[in-house]
Amino acid sequence: MCSINLWINEERHDKLNQVGLASVAKDVLAGMKVLQLQCTKEQKDRVLELYPVAKFDSATTKSIELLPAEAKDKMFNLVIKKRNLDIIEEFFESIS
């Protein structure tokens, strides 16, 4: 498994609060908040194929980073809509 990190800025924090999801954001690195969307190896490979600019940080964090903003915004909006973090398959459907 690996994760896709959606870093929580003020705007995203407000949206999470509005739907009662503020607690799903993890506290990391002494003061930062992140939504960690888990994905399987197959899902990871598909994301990297869809977005060649993204990078799987295999050396250090084991996470997919540098996804385009519109992809991350779409994922975040799906989290808000579904009110949970298990949205990767819906994300693939939404862009197909």
Next chain:
Amino acid sequence: MRHVGHGGKEIVDRVMASPSEAKDCIRGLKQIAITGRIARECINIAYGFFTPLEGFMGKADVETVCEKMTLVNGILWPIPIVFDISKEEINEKGIKKGDTVLLVYQDKALATLEVAQIFSYDKAKIAQSVLGTTDAKHPGVRMLNEMGNKFIGGKVTLVNTPRFNPPFDKFWYTPKEMREKFAERGWQRIVAHQTRNVPHSGHEWLMKGAWFSANGELPVEKLQTGILVSCIIGPKRVGDYIDEAIVLGHQVLHETRYFRDDIHMVSIVLWDMRYAGPKEAIFHAILRENLGCTHHMFGRDHAGVGTYYDPYDAHRIFDQIPEASLNIKPIRILEWWYCPTCGEVTYSGLCGHSQEKQAFSGTMIRSMIQDKVKPTKLIFRPEVFDNLMECAHEYGFGSPFCTEEYLNKRQPIFELSIL
């Protein structure tokens, strides 16, 4: 004063100092327009960064580098430095052994190349032996595939000295100049930190840990060990940090005294990364040996890309070469991570809370910034962040990352005069 570089050879100096002498010497020569990579390598060869190389390699050297990781004369050398050209251009211009040709970069004369040999070499063989793969997705393999189908071996003489543009002008030192700087500072030991990144606190701690290792048993009442930050300046891709942010980010750490003035300096070196992992680690060590460094730090996955190399291959290769073949010591470093129990960024070789570790990386921090999230000061100094935003405005056309606009419109790193 004699400056001895790699292989016990005097630092190469093939720079024509007099413009009028240069003008006479290039008159009537056949001209070859060269790429940025070749231009950077001409500059490096001529100023001695690649000592003992005096030019681009001939076939025999390419062969032994691939097969034995040495030059024909037995000196350790891991990566072929070659001048590529198409067969068509050779024929069109009638270039032959014994000629001296003028290498022209961006329409200006840069260097002469004495044509000692014209040869072919199997680029796939170079890829397999140096990079360990022929996969076209590997950037080093792509670089080889894009090269012309012939090579010219021969000595290079720089006829036109590059003029570095701000902010890079303050950070470029030739090997001779660098050694003089070290002597001025009274540095007995110098540990090189190679970087292509804006520094986060993991990098900062890498450097500080390496300083301790390099300083070793030396007395500490008067400090005699320095950290040389050696920023690689080469080709960029969309999404990379802009070069100005990298160099000035490190300089900010210096100016805001996260490093004492007497133990730290920032510099740049021109190099097109091959991403050759362990073999490139050896090459980088040679480069910094020629700059006068005594030690070179290597973290995890040095010069690696994707999953082509094991994360510590670049550490292990130094155990596979004769100690006397290199006059610079590797300092091998594990990861630094944030530990919530320790309450600090700490060293994986010391912290026993690995189950709780929170790793961070330059890539992760780039993601945070793209998500418009300011990294916490624990992992990214606020002064470096502020400098990053200033560089975005001053140099990056609004972004701290390379965009198409930056790549097309940025001020060149260096310029040449018309001879």
